[in-house]
Amino acid sequence: MPSLVRPAVPAGLLRQLVQPTLVVEELVVRPWQDEDAPAVLAAYQDPDIRRWHARTLTDEAEARELIGTWRGRWPAETGAGWAVTRDQKLVGRIGLGNLNLVEGTGEISYWVVPAARGGAVAARVSDAVCTWMFTAVGLHRVQLDHSTGNLASCRVAEKAGFRFEGTRRGQALHEDGWHDMHLHARLAEDR
Numbered sequence: 001m002p003s004l005v006r007p008a009v010p011a012g013l014l015r016q017l018v019q020p021t022l023v024v025e026e027l028v029v030r031p032w033q034d035e036d037a038p039a040v041l042a043a044y045q046d047p048d049i050r051r052w053h054a055r056t057l058t059d060e061a062e063a064r065e066l067i068g069t070w071r072g073r074w075p076a077e078t079g080a081g082w083a084v085t086r087d088q089k090l091v092g093r094i095g096l097g098n099l100n101l102v103e104g105t106g107e108i109s110y111w112v113v114p115a116a117r118g119g120a121v122a123a124r125v126s127d128a129v130c131t132w133m134f135t136a137v138g139l140h141r142v143q144l145d146h147s148t149g150n151l152a153s154c155r156v157a158e159k160a161g162f163r164f165e166g167t168r169r170g171q172a173l174h175e176d177g178w179h180d181m182h183l184h185a186r187l188a189e190d191r
């Protein structure tokens with residue numbers, strides 16, 4: 001049945017673009033490489049990353065598999081994932097998932113390794129990735145969900161310009177049960 005909606009982003013556009021490397025002050029936000037596996041494995045030893053991303057990794061093979069999933073999203077046009085590095089060392093991850101090209105929407109997620117926290121890395125790279133997705137790809141809305149218990153992530157959302165839109169009760173299943181989730185979002189025209 002023909003749709004009356006013209007897709008916000010034409011199918012195939014993302015695949016045709018080379019995934020960019022973005023420089024955000026001292027940070028280099030680049031596509032993932034297999035060689036990142038040891039650093040990704042180390043990052044998932046952090047209790048906060050495990051808790052809020054509800055996953056663990058037991059060895060480098062699993063880390064490579066996870067990196068493969070992140071890398072596969074760009075050619076499949078389902079999302080995008082970048083390694084955040086400083087002085088060529090991995091300090092974080094920024095990802096865009098649940099990409100819907102027809103609606104022009106996606107969901108952002110991130111972590112920063114404990115040693116690199118305190119410098120607003122997540123807010124700065126979220127802003128840069130969103131800006132690129134709005135201007136180069138034509139996305140319209142990027143959403144950010146976090147548990148109401150994750151106060152640091154709430155601050156990241158606010159600092160990166162994701163407006164608070166409400167609380168979704170019992171929306172996400174974590175290791176310790178269902179969590180209420182804050183919904184934040186940023187529209188292309190917000191900034």
Ligand SMILES: CC(C)(COP(=O)(O)OP(=O)(O)OC[C@H]1O[C@@H](n2cnc3c(N)ncnc32)[C@H](O)[C@@H]1OP(=O)(O)O)[C@@H](O)C(=O)NCCC(=O)NCCS
Binds near residue numbers: 048111121146147150
């Ligand atoms: C959330 C996270 C990415 C933020 O790291 P970061 O970019 O280095 O951010 P910062 O440490 O600079 O903190 C950002 C803000 O949160 C605040 N904050 C940090 N930890 C906090 C805590 N435990 N409770 C309340 N506020 C906190 C900081 O004071 C800062 O606020 P300010 O700008 O008003 O000063 C990092 O803590 C992390 O990786 N956590 C585990 C994984 C995670 O939660 N991912 C997000 C899932 S939704």
